[in-house]
Amino acid sequence: MKLPAIWGLITSATLISGCLNTTTESNLADESINQQVQRYTACEKIEALVTSYGNDFREIKLKEISTRISQSWSAKYHLVGNDCHIISWGNQVATYSCKLEVPDEVVAQQYFDIAKSETAACIDDSWKMTESPSNNKKGLRVAFDNADKGISISAQMIPTEGLLKQSWSVYYYVGDIKQP
Numbered sequence: 009m010k011l012p013a014i015w016g017l018i019t020s021a022t023l024i025s026g027c028l029n030t031t032t033e034s035n036l037a038d039e040s041i042n043q044q045v046q047r048y049t050a051c052e053k054i055e056a057l058v059t060s061y062g063n064d065f066r067e068i069k070l071k072e073i074s075t076r077i078s079q080s081w082s083a084k085y086h087l088v089g090n091d092c093h094i095i096s097w098g099n100q101v102a103t104y105s106c107k108l109e110v111p112d113e114v115v116a117q118q119y120f121d122i123a124k125s126e127t128a129a130c131i132d133d134s135w136k137m138t139e140s141p142s143n144n145k146k147g148l149r150v151a152f153d154n155a156d157k158g159i160s161i162s163a164q165m166i167p168t169e170g171l172l173k174q175s176w177s178v179y180y181y182v183g184d185i186k187q188p
Contacts, residue, residue, distance in 0.1 A: 051130035053085055054161070057104055057182045058131075061159050064102040065094045088123055088163070088180040103183030109168065109175050116147075116165040116176035123163035123180055124150045131161070142166045147176075153185050160185040 048056075060067045069081040073093070083092040083104060092106035110116050127150075128137065135152045142149045147166035154160075164179045 048085065050087070050126040053087055054127060054130040057087075058154075058157070058159060058161075061101075061104075061157075061182060064096060065104055068104065069094050087126075088119060088178055092180070101184050103181060105183070106180040108178045110178065111175055113165075113167070113176055116178050119178040120148060120150075120163055120165040123178070127152055127161050127163070135161075155185065158185050159183070 056067065057065070065081075065083075068084050070084050071082045073080040073082060077097075079096040079102075081094045083094055083106075086092040086106055088106040088108045091108065092104065094102050094104050096102040108119060110119065124139075131152055131154075134156060135154045137150065137152050139148065139150045141147065142164050144166060147164060149162060149164040151160055151162040160181070160183060162179075162181045164181075166177055166179075168175050168177045
């Protein structure tokens with residue numbers, strides 16, 4: 009083998025091992041955060057979301073996710089399902105949003121009821137609760153609004169119709185009172 013080929017192999021191996029170590033260290037850090045977060049109660053999570061709302065959820069952001077039209081980060085913890093993100097559209101205040109797809113309305117109702125009752129148990133009287141049909145009148149929406157802080161916490165369950173099957177989606181949102 010010629011010397012440039014050997015140097016190429018050594019360089020490639022070094023770069024690959026560097027990537028693997030970085031990935032492993034990153035995964036270990038994520039696991040450590042996940043272990044800490046698993047000990048948080050729902051009220052501690054909700055309180056942290058409300059507190060960090062004013063600084064674009066800086067304490068809740070985990071990893072930035074590349075998108076074309078917004079800035080997005082994975083969240084350190086999830087109040088509904090395992091797909092929660094912090095999203096910022098340009099200069100607007102960031103929002104915390106979760107989505108969980110479930111097979112039927114009964115399961116969606118269970119998640120919705122848990123989100124509603126846990127949120128209600130974790131906030132004080134300065135929040136106003138409103139419950140209504142969702143936009144398509146087939147689901148439900150509950151919102152807890154705090155006009156003094158300009159923040160809304162809401163949950164919604166809606167049917168998601170597909171070509172071959174129907175499922176339900178449950179959403180959880182913490183963000184600007186004017187945008188849910």
